[in-house]
Amino acid sequence: MRTRWTVLLVLSLLLAGCTGGGDSGTGPITLRFQSLAWQEESVQATKDLVREWNASHPDVKVEYVQGSWDSVHDQLLTSFEGGEAPDVIHDASDDLADFAYGGYLADLTDLLPERLRADIPRRSWETTTFGDGIYGVPFLQEPRVLIANATWLKESGVRNPTPERPWSWAEFRDITARLSGDGRYGVAWPLKDPVSATLNLSLSAGGQLFHRGADGRVTVRFGAGDEVVPRTVHDQVGVDGSAPGSLLGSGGSDTLPGFFAGKYAMVPLGFSYRQQIVQQAPEGFDWQVLPAPAGADGLTQGVSPQTLSVAEDSPHREEAVAFIDFLLRPRNMVRLALGDWMLPTGTRALADPALHTTKDDWATGTALAAHLRPAPAQSVRGYPEWKDKVATPAFQEYYSGSIGLGDLHRRLEEDGNLVLARYQR
Structure with missing residues (x-):
C-alpha cells in the first residue's frame, strides 16, 4: 500500500511540474504579447489596452513584452528555434513570409472572428496570406x-x-x-x-x-x-x-x-x-x-502593414486570437492608429472623424488609404x-x-x- 501511495505522490509531483503559470487548470492562462510599439503615445495606447483586457478577462492574462523593430527578425527566429516565442507577435507583413512557410506561425484562417475578417479589406488580408493560409492580422499602415x-x-x-x-x-x-x-x-x-x-x-x-x-x-x-x-x-x-x-x-x-x-x-x-x-x-x-507623385496606375503604392500573429507553438491559440480581436475593435484600432500616427486597416476605424481632420493633415493621408496595395515583395521567399x-x-x-x-x-x-x-x- 505504501508503495502504491508513493507512486501516486511522485506522479502528482511530476504533473505539477509540467503545468505551470496558469496552465494547470486552477489559475488564469497567461499570454505573452511582444509589442514593437516605440513612440511614447503608441506604447501608452498599447499598454492601456493590455490593462483593459486584463481587467475584464480574469481567466486570460496578457503579459506585455517590449520588442524592437531594429532586431525583431533575428530575435524572433532565435525564439522560434528555441521554443520560446511569444504567443502574440507584433511584426510587419513583409517579414512574415519565411516564418509562415517555415511553420513558425499559426494559420489563423479558421480562428478569425467574422467581424474582424469582414472589417479589414481583402487587399490588406493579401499582405498576410501565404499559400492557402492567413498568418497575421494587418492592422496599421502608412502611405x-x-x-x-x-x-x-x-x-x-x-x-x-x-x-x-x-x-x-x-x-x-x-x-x-x-x-x-x-x-x-x-x-x-x-x-x-x-x-x-x-x-x-x-x-x-x-x-x-x-x-x-x-x-x-x-x-x-x-x-x-x-x-x-x-x-x-x-x-x-x-x-x-x-x-x-x-x-x-x-x-x-x-x-x-x-x-x-x-x-x-x-x-x-x-x-x-x-x-x-x-x-x-x-x-x-x-x-x-x-x-506622392502618380504614374500610369495613379496613386497606387505598396505597403507592408504592421501585423499581429500567433506562434505555431502557442498552446492557447483561440485565446490569443480573442485578444487580437479585442485590440482591433474599431475604437481600439483608432487609438492605436492615433498613437502611431498611422492609418488603420479596418474600414470602420478608418471612417472615424478623428482621422479626417485638417489638423496635422490627417485627411490627406486618409484619402490615400484606398490606393494602398500589398508591397511587391510581400510573399516572395x-x-x-x-x-x-x-x-x-x-x-x-x-x-x-x-x-x-x-x-x-x-x-x-x-x-x-x-x-x-x-x-x-
Missing part, C-alpha cells in the same frame, strides 16, 4: 507622402497637388528642378532602405518587378514601369542637381534638421513622420502633407537575402551614379534570380 515646406511652395507659385489631382512623376521632377538653386534643393531623398521605398512607389508607374509563373515560381523582371521611380531619383541627384546625393544613405529623421533650416523644399517620408515634425519643427514653421545581397547595393550604386540603368537592370534580374532560385527548388 509614403511628400512633407513640404508650405511657405516655400506657396512663394514659388507651383501647382499644389491633391489626392484628386496629384503631380505626375515627370511634373514632380520638373518642379523640384524649379525649386532648386543657391545651395537649396527641391527634394531630399532619405534612402537608407532604397529597396522598399523604390519598389512600393513604383507600383504607381505600373512597376511590379516580381512575377509569379503558372508553376508558382517567382522571377525578377525589371520592366519599363519599374524604371520610372529609380530613374527620377537618379536624375534628380545626378542630372538636375535638385536632390543632394549626400543624403541618399540617410534615414528619414536625418533629413529633418535641414528641412527645418530651409535647405530642402520637400522630403518623401512615411505618413507617421508627422509626429516628429510636430514635436521638432521650430515655431512658425509651416509644413504640409502632399500625396528569399526576399530578405535578395534585398540585402543584390538589390540594396545595386540601387545604392545606381542612385550614386556608380553604375548605369543597364547595370542595375542586369544585377536585379540575373543576380537576383540566382538568389530566388535557391528558395524555390
Whole structure:
C-alpha cells in the first residue's frame, strides 16, 4: 500500500511540474504579447489596452513584452528555434513570409472572428496570406507622402497637388528642378532602405518587378514601369542637381534638421513622420502633407502593414486570437492608429472623424488609404537575402551614379534570380 501511495505522490509531483503559470487548470492562462510599439503615445495606447483586457478577462492574462523593430527578425527566429516565442507577435507583413512557410506561425484562417475578417479589406488580408493560409492580422499602415515646406511652395507659385489631382512623376521632377538653386534643393531623398521605398512607389508607374509563373515560381523582371521611380531619383541627384546625393544613405529623421533650416523644399517620408515634425519643427514653421507623385496606375503604392500573429507553438491559440480581436475593435484600432500616427486597416476605424481632420493633415493621408496595395515583395521567399545581397547595393550604386540603368537592370534580374532560385527548388 505504501508503495502504491508513493507512486501516486511522485506522479502528482511530476504533473505539477509540467503545468505551470496558469496552465494547470486552477489559475488564469497567461499570454505573452511582444509589442514593437516605440513612440511614447503608441506604447501608452498599447499598454492601456493590455490593462483593459486584463481587467475584464480574469481567466486570460496578457503579459506585455517590449520588442524592437531594429532586431525583431533575428530575435524572433532565435525564439522560434528555441521554443520560446511569444504567443502574440507584433511584426510587419513583409517579414512574415519565411516564418509562415517555415511553420513558425499559426494559420489563423479558421480562428478569425467574422467581424474582424469582414472589417479589414481583402487587399490588406493579401499582405498576410501565404499559400492557402492567413498568418497575421494587418492592422496599421502608412502611405509614403511628400512633407513640404508650405511657405516655400506657396512663394514659388507651383501647382499644389491633391489626392484628386496629384503631380505626375515627370511634373514632380520638373518642379523640384524649379525649386532648386543657391545651395537649396527641391527634394531630399532619405534612402537608407532604397529597396522598399523604390519598389512600393513604383507600383504607381505600373512597376511590379516580381512575377509569379503558372508553376508558382517567382522571377525578377525589371520592366519599363519599374524604371520610372529609380530613374527620377537618379536624375534628380545626378542630372538636375535638385536632390543632394549626400543624403541618399540617410534615414528619414536625418533629413529633418535641414528641412527645418530651409535647405530642402520637400522630403518623401512615411505618413507617421508627422509626429516628429510636430514635436521638432521650430515655431512658425509651416509644413504640409502632399500625396506622392502618380504614374500610369495613379496613386497606387505598396505597403507592408504592421501585423499581429500567433506562434505555431502557442498552446492557447483561440485565446490569443480573442485578444487580437479585442485590440482591433474599431475604437481600439483608432487609438492605436492615433498613437502611431498611422492609418488603420479596418474600414470602420478608418471612417472615424478623428482621422479626417485638417489638423496635422490627417485627411490627406486618409484619402490615400484606398490606393494602398500589398508591397511587391510581400510573399516572395528569399526576399530578405535578395534585398540585402543584390538589390540594396545595386540601387545604392545606381542612385550614386556608380553604375548605369543597364547595370542595375542586369544585377536585379540575373543576380537576383540566382538568389530566388535557391528558395524555390
